[in-house]
Amino acid sequence: MVLYRFEFAAMACANELQLWGEDEADVRRAAEFAIADVRRIEAKYSRYRADSVTSAINAAAGGAPVPIDAETAALLGYAERCHRVSGGLFDITSGVLRRAWNFRRQPPRVPSDSELAALTPLVDWTAVEWNERAVRLPRAGMEIDFGGIGKEYAVDRAATCCAERGLAHGLVNLGGDVRVMGPQPGGAPWRVGIRHPRRDDAALASVELFEGALATSGDYERFFEIDRKRYCHLIHPRTGAAASTWQSVSVTAPLCVVAGSCATIAMLARESAEVFLASQAVDYLMVDAHGACRGPLQPAS
Amino acid sequence: MAADRAPDGAVLSATSGALLAAALALPGVAPGLAMAQAAPEQGVIALKYLDYRDWQPGEARMRVRAPALYVLKPLSDSVAVEGSLVYDSVSGASPLYFNTLSGASGIGITEYRTAGDIKVTKYFNRMAIGVGGAASSERDYLSRAASLDVRVFSDDRNRTYAFGIGGENDRIDSVNGIAVGQRRHTVDVLLGVTQVLSAQAIIQSNLAYSAGHGYYSDPYKLLDTRPDRRRTLAWLTRYHQHLPGIDATVKVSYRYLHDSFGSTSHTAEIAWVQPVPRGFTVTPSLRYATQSAADFYFDPPFPAGHVPGALYTADTRLAAFGAITPGLKLAADLGGGWSADVKLEVYRQRSSWRLFSDGSPGIAPLSARWIQAGIAKVF
């Protein structure tokens, strides 16, 4: 068997597939299917594209219901479950808080209470009216986005796509969200490095994966610092506060979409993070505000 | 400042593994996970071999050997075709064959039956339409059938309504010359509803009505004369309950059946599907059936004062009795899409086992046992 590597750009990330296979044409075909599906999901759900499903739903906020297909309904269903198990911490309507938390503004500044208070009525997943066929955002200005689910969902689908084409040994990595299909040939695990939350060029640890997924959420993806205090892009949906308890949370789970949503919820869950992660029966490695690691995930040195 | 607000007080009300269970419903996140009632995504090829024997005091034993093949193949995202083929060879005598070829020994005669069916189903967003055909051929019997069934799914796919209509044309040419070119025509209609009650329970209830006319007598039984019309009403209810704590599934079913011959039957079945380690599944099952006799059934001896041509049968299948079938099935997941199973069932029929009333005193107790062994591959 030969290891084939495919690198591609999508979802504003550098991505790669590593696939072991006997026949290059077979592997290449599987990779093409997987990459096409990633691009399909990006086109369908990106909030940066005016013709996406997400944009159509957001553009109709306060107006008529927007018809949706089964895939979109399933994603909304998963988002609802995340909202429920997180006590509302995971809320796909919270993206409007970015209007106050502008990470591109120079110089950066922390939004005022009144700026946030003006937006909080627009953050309320429970107000969204939806069923299997249609969704309606009840208030003008409301938005949803599939950040925290969409890319991870694409990882899982890409892995399934390859597995269903007979590739039993492979790895999908979309911008750091990883899923492996089985160990490497011969049974060796895949070694996946976890980025150090404070050093761009260093690995904090490496984790051995035989099967399943690893996703990391951290305060280093988009942030600014004022007076040596870091404000990251993960915003509490009700208080409008930036998450600050953890520098990063890495989670392993059977599916990437589970690992990703658990990591996001844990980042927002402050001191309840470990209780939450344990309740989801996932393993994790968390870095607290002082840089100390904790969690059952044993980093291979 | 915003980041220094007091803790939010969010209540993390998770149950163990809740997100994983929810994520598995996302389409395509894990191989081989399909939503119930959607078009099949994978094909199945299955082969089974049946070995059946029965015996009755004073009668020769009958043995049936029957290899059978089943194939399900998705033709596209929304079309699937399935079909089966079975080839029976019946040797020895039976209540049915006892008088066959009465000049010959009766024992060691082998009869053959070839039967097949095919069905194409097209899945739409909220419904599925299936068109099927079936045929069965024996030396003295030819049957052809066609069917159309429509299933309509509710928005949440938790309820399915089923409508079916089928027609059957049979031709009987008995080898003893009693029935030559005799025909029978039957129309079946079925109304059903399947309801998902919870994530762990599902129930189905079908009402089926069958109306037929033509030749219903048994040409191999002396003076056997039956009505030339038969109407049957069957009501079948099946319930499956998963027990998460022990990963077992309990299946129960009940069928009420009444036909215009005057026979009423009640059939109840229970099966316990228990996965055990190493990919094995053990399924013990028990079936009980009780039936009343047809209006024109007479126990031996032959009724005094019988008018030739009057309705009459001594066919034990139309007698009053009860029957019990204990069974045990062992299935193994062999990996790579392969699975194998073997099932043993033992059937005993006794007039004294009838419920609600007495059985027909004249019937000899019938016993049967059958073993089916199969292998299947998902592709």
Added chain:
Amino acid sequence: MFIRRSCVALASTIAFLLPGCAAYAPPYPWEKGELAQPQMQFDADALDAKIGQHIYTSKEAAAGGYGVGGGGCGCN
């Protein structure tokens, strides 16, 4: 007469069965993992079901209720 007797039997059986059913809590699509398992489906093993129905058709008066268009045979 035939239909009326049948309906009485149906109604009494419904009344008997209903209390035994599980609580009605229809699941969301993402809660249907268990329901997709073969053991929760009706007639998941098509040949097993066909063989059983065929044998009972040849031994008992009763047949039917499982579907339409199976095709007959000389054994009934």
